[in-house]
Amino acid sequence: MGNADRNESDIIFILLGFSDYPELQIPLFLVFLVIYMITVVGNLGMIVVIKINPKLHTPMYLFLSHLSFLDFCYSTIITPKLLQILVVEDRSLSFAPCITQYSFAVICVVTEAFLLAVMAYDRFVAICNPLLYVVVMSQKRCALLLTAVYTWGIISSTIFIYSLLIRSFSAINIINNFLCEYSAIVSVSTSDNCVVETIFFILANFNTFFTLTIVLTSYLFIFVTILKMHSASGRYKAFSTCASHLTGVTIFFGIILFLYCVPSSKSSWFLVRVSTVLYTIVIPMLNPLIYSLRNKDVKETIRNLMELPVRWCIG
Template sequence: TFVLLGFSEYPDLQVPLFLVFLTIYTVTVLGNLGIIMVIRINPKLHTPMYFFLSHLSFVDFCYSTTVTPKLLENLVVEDRSISFTGCIMQFSFAGIFVVTEIFMLAVMAYDRFVAVCNPLLYTVAMSQRLCSLLVAASYSWGIVCSLTITFFLLELSFRGNNIINNFVCEPAAIVAVSCSDPYVSQKVVLVSATFNEISSLMIILTSYAFIFITVMKMPSTGGRQKAFSTCASHLTAITIFHGTIFFLYCVPNSKSSWIMVKVGSVFYTVVIPMLNPLIYSLRNKDVKETFRKLVFTK
């Protein structure tokens, strides 16, 4: 059995943190499930872009639900224990959804590239079969990466110290309480995270480089503004998400401060799943219009 230390070193903040995280989680669930429902209801939104957005919302909902309920529980109960199996399962599922999101954002960048650079061939190039394959590949790679890291974590020995200095079963925190040499496990996490970051960012940066060149060649200012506005939400989501992941897993020295690791973990497991539906819905006329019609009809 492990004990998740969480934010117990700040006893006066337990209730305020519970209320803040409960509010964030409620917004996350309502926002992401709301986007999925809106996309399914409106036939106008049955396009590749919204198909990918609905899966992004599903992934956000899943990995927030994997982490946040246990975080909320530990803020109000004295017993902060979690079984070894429960801890490994929490990490495994969270790992699947985080890696899936990394490549889902890359797939969405490629979708924007095709839409802006080849608008006449968009419906042919982004066929339903290709969209399904891209989504399936993102989920499959997430499962492979998560199971690989989990396998090396299970190779470690755990005796004596069982205090995990985090609110979530995160690789660095699990490795820190093992009594084995963590070198191999740490390198697997570093290599996996770095590969995922570099490969997905290369797809994103290449796509947006071509988008920028195409947009700058457009004769009308209105056309440029429309093209940039469709990409702005996606770029915002990418910057926030990848910045946090890069800081936590691709910079070896970042693990020297546990409070920074906790803040980073809160950001990508609790805050970002809430931000994505807000980023995409607040800047999207079609989503807002469908939601408004749904509310007034009810």
């Protein structure tokens, strides 16, 4: 029976989450709650720090503020539902909320992947063509790049969602994960649509490998430029400006590529869930830490903000 014949409100998805490990439900709840709190404070704090410090009003930090915004949104889309299914017995989710969760999650993931590629291009221009940086990375160019990455994220999400909406589902569908994720949703579908799956495969691979190619190409030119520098201090300064981004990119794409390599079998669902935790919950927490700990201007602004209450008390 297809979705056209069955009312969408009658289709229920049951998220198993980590229910096969009942003794870990409360510890996992506490761990994920702490991670979510750190994620919210870290990413919103990063946005505020960049906003109030004029020194950080540059293209690099503009992109970083949008990265923090995406991480905050992504974590907020996923983590509250995960916390809920860890403490309540009712793990069911109707069709519309499940598809909506997946839709917004795709927008965040695809947009972040392309934003990381844009940030790599920004570092390439800054290090390889420093004299042209102000011209190339103008406010207009930055606005166009941001508009492009968000637009493509929405377009990708629309295509992925359409490929799910035309599929058929049973009344009760068991998802062996803690979120509505494409492979898990497709695995419970009663449809057999090779064309739709092929379109998804092509688009997903395009998004991953196109952005990864931009990142790798940018850093190839960056490393060649750094090696040609005669000054050791100049090489260190140039490398330090992109070290945080390189770390974030390595973690982000490393986990995504690992998920590509995990076979779609029941025995691998635990690895899929662990990997999904890493890129949906842990990465959004790590990004503000990675970018703030290695940046003097950000650390200085944070330190000044923390000293404000003390100054007010003394005053």
